[in-house]
Amino acid sequence: MSRLLSLYKSLSDEELNKLRNEIVKSEGVSYLNSKDESFLLNLACAERIEDLDHCAITVTRLGKKCSDPALCNFKDVYSDLKFGILNISKLDFVSKEVDKNIEKMEKLISATSNLYLEYHSLSEMEVAERKLKQWNQNTAMENSNSEVFDQKLAAQRQVVGHFQELSLWSQTFNKAVGLMARIICFVYARICVFFGPYVSVLPPVSTRNVRSRSGPLQNQTLQNNPIPDKPRTKSGPLGKPPKRNLIRFLSRDSNPIEDAPIGVGFGFGFGIGFQENHYYVFGDGKKNKLVQVAPPSTLGGSGLSLRYANVIIQVERYLNSPCSIGDDERENLYQMLPTSLKMSVRSKLRNRWKRRKGEGGESESWEDKSLAEGWREALKGIMGWLAPMAHDTVRWQAERNFERQNFEAKPTVLLLQTFHFSDREKTEAAIAEILVGVSCIFRYENRYFGSSSGSDDDFR
Template structure:
């Protein structure tokens, strides 16, 4: 908050921003370049997720059958979930920038830990436009994307250097313990080759260090990330501000809002007009922008309430911690259906297709939670009691096939997005330095109603069982 710093800092903010960079060369990032690159990658990823095509795609996805049925048909609620996730990702990046800003010497990046909370509370939004943070954001993002690519390459080359140095140490140890036995010509050539590779690799690594973040100063790099974080916050408020309670109001003279992404004609990606929240207490009108309505109980710490919306309710799959497991079950069912319909050829190495199908069925059965497994048994017993002969008819099997195919047409994409969302949060190097937009949690099974999800899964599994049973009866 502003009260945490002297009163003069807000008035002199423009002076702080233009104070320049400390020229001392000992203020370099060094090994922290990789942490900085990971933070830059997160910022670029958030920025890319807020592009016009991604927002338009998000609006189209919100009207999908799976999200509307399993999560909610309320677009305002769905937008709140999407905004809360993006804001949470930005907060994580801002926390990293705040930690790094302590090492800075210029006033602006060093004061970021106080400026960012004030910007979230709305007290600095007019300053962000005045200092042209938003207009220079595209150039900064391209610069950071190049720096992330250099850091990723440096990381890879340093791994190669470590492997070569480990090989050199092994060879030195072997020479040391070999005693008076002379080396043969082949061993001598391998030793010389290794030394030449080491020299070349060290030169390559040192060159990349000079060209990458390794030799850059804290002030320059952290200053760029701080400005980018503030411009992204400004962009979030413009995109979601008209529909999400708690975001600070901004002027709409630079970017388009969600209204701008509603096509005039009926296109493939058109999801229809969004409805703004109904006015509850009072209306705040902003120039160049549509009215924003805020509930009275949202006036105290509204952003904290917005972040809390990311916690899945108790009735959801994510609250039970079963999202990834359910996704694996659904994906296994998709694979089994493809085998049954002949759309997939699982065996390319001479293995029998029927044995592979049995293996998939056993794997699917082992993944089933106890509750779902019991519900499937009960449902199957009901099917057998009605008419055992009817189950063996081709028309019934084809009917089940259509039912299963229809259910998996919207369950399958949500399961794949759940798996992809989990993979994107891994801590390996490829994911740390990835700058592309990430999968939105809204499209996964985390917020799906557990009762509806389990009921749909039971229908899929019963249908697959009937299809497989009919196939077995026909082949006997």
């Protein structure tokens, strides 16, 4: 439920405008990933629908425990939405009803979170109670604080009982699953409204049918800017579906929501592929997860996105630290680099020091603050767009780490904001530049970063 609420919030007018006007046009994403706005919005759409598919899988599984036949067959409802059999334009998502469901979910999530916290405190108090009773039995005397402790324990049990009543603990499957099922349909409709101009396989939906808390979805950015041609599919759209005015629940021999991994978000018959430096949406039934379609020329396809993100974050810490960098720290950073990048950095440093010696630079003081400031200013520009992508890469991984999941329902980072689809050659060139720069800064400031000779042994 918290994941679904996070997805709902990520499709608010504010978040969608931020995606269109800030994230897609940010310097790092434009330079390393792509300048093609339509392509980037395709990626964003694919990831959001993939997230929605995962929510739908969970609701489908929980729906089997419901007594409501419509919830028991939610897989068919969701399949009909994705196949275009269930006409979204015929559904009217009343703003007040959607807001009411969202508020209920927020209260249930908050109460459930509080329940777990209070239940943890209760468990600790019950352990203390058993130890206190054991101590009283062994000493054959009553502890003067036992009565006060018993009162606190009874009060804590009442608090736990209160949150049990307010939280998902006491809710029926019909109510909890029903809330999520309605929001899933609404979220899919919101996705279709915003991303429809860029993803040809999405069904058309009128904005008046899909309202948020602030009113109908505001597509002012789409109206004020020309919409590029819709991306072509590899094999064309699906064949003509059954009558769209009919709301039908189909009985299928093969259920796409369970029989195959939900691919690239478009799931049932849709996916994303890569060919000749261009991504495309196709409708031939092939499915891949979004993280699997990055080609070898990208950091995601090379398996280096998280490693390079950690390198950049480490360099950022060095630049912001007033302390010197020792041999162990330098060696750890060096070992994080693949062989090709190690060779590139050493080559750049070797050439730089040779050039300085040829110009008589060996007689200059390493405490030349003006040179250090010049490098800092240069690195500030590079780190200004490189560091945010590094932090977003780490955050993306953390948000999808099952062990770290919590009840926070904040919008999550998109894969297009990370290094996953970044061009490897461009990224490595930028990293090499900042490593050379920070080495020079530390030498000019006499803060040992690299070898003492200041030549080809740097970063060895």
